[in-house]
Amino acid sequence: MLFLVLIPLCGPCPWPLCLLLPSLQTYARFTGAPLKVHKITNPWRSPSGTLPALRTSHGEVISVPHKIITHLRKEKYNADYDLSARQGADTLAFMSLLEEKLLPVLIHTFWIDAKNYVEVTRKWYAEAMPFPLNFFLPGRMQRQYMERLQLLCGEHRPEDEEELEKELYQEARECLTLLSQRLGSQKFFFGDAPASLDAFVFSYLALLQQAKLPSGKLQAHLRGLHNLCAYCTHILSLYFPWEGAEAPPPRQTPANPESEEEPHRRRNQILTVLAGLAAMAGYALLSGIVSIQRAPSARAPGTQALGIAEEDEEE
Amino acid sequence: MCLLIWLVIDIFLPCVPVSTAAEPWPENATLYQQLKGEQILLSDNAASLAVQAFLQMCNLPIKVVCRANAEYMSPSGKVPFIHVGNQVVSELGPIVQFVKAKGHSLSDGLDEVQKAEMKAYMELVNNMLLTAELYLQWCDDATVGEITHARYGSPYPWPLNHILAYQKQWEVKRKMKAIGWGNKTLDQVLEDVDQCCQALSQRLGTQPYFFNKQPTELDALVFGHLYTILTTQMTNDELSEKVKNYSNLLAFCRRIEQHYFGKGSSSIRLS
Numbered sequence: 001m002l003f004l005v006l007i008p009l010c011g012p013c014p015w016p017l018c019l020l021l022p023s024l025q026t027y028a029r030f031t032g033a034p035l036k037v038h039k040i041t042n043p044w045r046s047p048s049g050t051l052p053a054l055r056t057s058h059g060e061v062i063s064v065p066h067k068i069i070t071h072l073r074k075e076k077y078n079a080d081y082d083l084s085a086r087q088g089a090d091t092l093a094f095m096s097l098l099e100e101k102l103l104p105v106l107i108h109t110f111w112i113d114a115k116n117y118v119e120v121t122r123k124w125y126a127e128a129m130p131f132p133l134n135f136f137l138p139g140r141m142q143r144q145y146m147e148r149l150q151l152l153c154g155e156h157r158p159e160d161e162e163e164l165e166k167e168l169y170q171e172a173r174e175c176l177t178l179l180s181q182r183l184g185s186q187k188f189f190f191g192d193a194p195a196s197l198d199a200f201v202f203s204y205l206a207l208l209q210q211a212k213l214p215s216g217k218l219q220a221h222l223r224g225l226h227n228l229c230a231y232c233t234h235i236l237s238l239y240f241p242w243e244g245a246e247a248p249p250p251r252q253t254p255a256n257p258e259s260e261e262e263p264h265r266r267r268n269q270i271l272t273v274l275a276g277l278a279a280m281a282g283y284a285l286l287s288g289i290v291s292i293q294r295a296p297s298a299r300a301p302g303t304q305a306l307g308i309a310e311e312d313e314e315e
Numbered sequence: 316m317c318l319l320i321w322l323v324i325d326i327f328l329p330c331v332p333v334s335t336a337a338e339p340w341p342e343n344a345t346l347y348q349q350l351k352g353e354q355i356l357l358s359d360n361a362a363s364l365a366v367q368a369f370l371q372m373c374n375l376p377i378k379v380v381c382r383a384n385a386e387y388m389s390p391s392g393k394v395p396f397i398h399v400g401n402q403v404v405s406e407l408g409p410i411v412q413f414v415k416a417k418g419h420s421l422s423d424g425l426d427e428v429q430k431a432e433m434k435a436y437m438e439l440v441n442n443m444l445l446t447a448e449l450y451l452q453w454c455d456d457a458t459v460g461e462i463t464h465a466r467y468g469s470p471y472p473w474p475l476n477h478i479l480a481y482q483k484q485w486e487v488k489r490k491m492k493a494i495g496w497g498n499k500t501l502d503q504v505l506e507d508v509d510q511c512c513q514a515l516s517q518r519l520g521t522q523p524y525f526f527n528k529q530p531t532e533l534d535a536l537v538f539g540h541l542y543t544i545l546t547t548q549m550t551n552d553e554l555s556e557k558v559k560n561y562s563n564l565l566a567f568c569r570r571i572e573q574h575y576f577g578k579g580s581s582s583i584r585l586s
Binding site: 088152179 | 431435439514
């Protein structure tokens with residue numbers, strides 16, 4: 001059975017920015033589900049209009065992330081099969097902890113923090129997206145994330161923003177410390193085999209660890225927690241051996257939609273330039289900045305001769 | 316000369332930090348919430364009960380005062396909040412920290428791993444149970460029409476009661492959309508509640524409290540939410556039915572009710 005997942009492509013960075021996608025990929029690797037990953041840059045090309053999207057072998061399209069995992073479980077690719085009831089409960093609890101404490105801060109680090117956004121996030125998305133989406137889509141995503149963060153953290157006055165930021169980061173650091181304490185010296189959270197909690201935790205931590213951020217307050221704290229760093233590197237080496245090493249340039253991936261876009265892109269650019277030039281020329285002619293002069297007519301010398309003859313007569 | 320000294324004291328005294336830890340817990344500490352009979356909603360009642368249970372477990376006396384504008388009095392806009400000495404603190408998390416600063420703590424006996432688990436389970440309850448309660452109150456049309464609007468606007472005259480109720484509903488719906496619950500149906504929400512209760516039941520097992528012999532703030536929080544769900548009359552009983560499926564959670568609620576709220580017989584009915 002072959003599944004198909006479409007995820008957004010992200011240029012030089014090996015990890016797409018949507019946090020659910022690495023966790024889906026990781027989960028699939030843990031369970032050995034036969035997943036074929038298609039990287040595309042345009043969300044409207046996906047079968048459901050949003051990313052990620054899973055197309056099953058029956059042709060059904062699922063786009064809600066937790067439903068994707070439920071579907072994989074139904075098809076007997078279940079990473080939590082060996083867990084006890086209590087461990088299953090712990091999984092749910094820790095996933096809630098990550099969502100409440102760590103996710104807002106990750107959104108803030110990548111999308112709201114001015115330096116990170118301009119130098120890293122926006123550059124990634126702008127480079128990966130086709131023209132003209134790269135001009136407005138990253139900005140739109142940033143506004144959406146900012147609104148989401150404001151709703152999540154409640155209303156606050158502008159002067160409290162720094163304090164709120166400090167509090168958020170404090171809670172995130174505490175969350176990372178708690179994860180580190182829970183992991184201890186084990187290889188995975190529930191013993192020797194990875195489970196769905198490991199997929200989620202790994203996706204959050206790997207993103208934080210791998211991204212080269214100019215202002216990485218949380219990154220510094222993560223680097224101080226050695227067991228979490230070792231945990232990430234271990235999973236990376238076991239399940240993602242080639243992607244951790246280098247970042248393949250986007251144009252070499254054998255994704256057909258990508259190569260088809262190239263001639264259209266060139267054609268679109270030429271047409272745009274021609275249209276611009278035509279518009280400028282038309283405006284110049286109509287407003288009189290540039291006018292076309294006709295050459296003077298043949299009757300002019302005859303008139304001159306008459307004028308000279310008249311002068312002769314007067315003399 | 317005296318004037319100069321007075322001036323100096325006037326300017327600098329307010330800046331001297333007052334140590335809150337040094338002051339003991341006063342006898343006149345009060346907890347503020349909305350009017351119990353006509354106004355308070357499910358989620359606020361659960362939060363208030365959780366704080367009351369926590370303070371009872373710490374053996375700290377508290378007086379409950381009901382005010383119609385409690386939500387607006389609160390520093391963070393959420394109820395309940397406590398007024399202790401000259402400090403006002405709202406919501407369970409900050410209250411737990413505040414009480415800890417005064418030298419009372421329920422989770423001191425836990426080791427690091429247990430503390431991590433406790434925090435995680437508290438987030439689970441906030442993430443799932445509290446959000447489900449908010450959804451049911453504000454996004455389920457039947458409940459909104461029959462119960463919520465009437466209760467929320469009851470202290471105010473027309474048309475303020477409608478305006479405030481619609482405003483709050485709009486705010487809650489926006490938040491639901493932001494966290495991805497906007498498109499959920501009632502059945503999906505109830506399924507999430509069931510999953511959450513199952514996790515809590517599995518974690519509790521046959522122990523008297525979540526961390527064996529002694530209750531912690533997690534027990535207070537879980538009690539607050541579950542007890543309120545079990546004893547509040549809603550348009551349909553599906554929410555309380557989901558909780559009633561787990562007998563150890565029912566026994567847990569009864570135990571805390573009888574031990575800390577001194578009631579001879581339980582108000583939890585099994586229908």
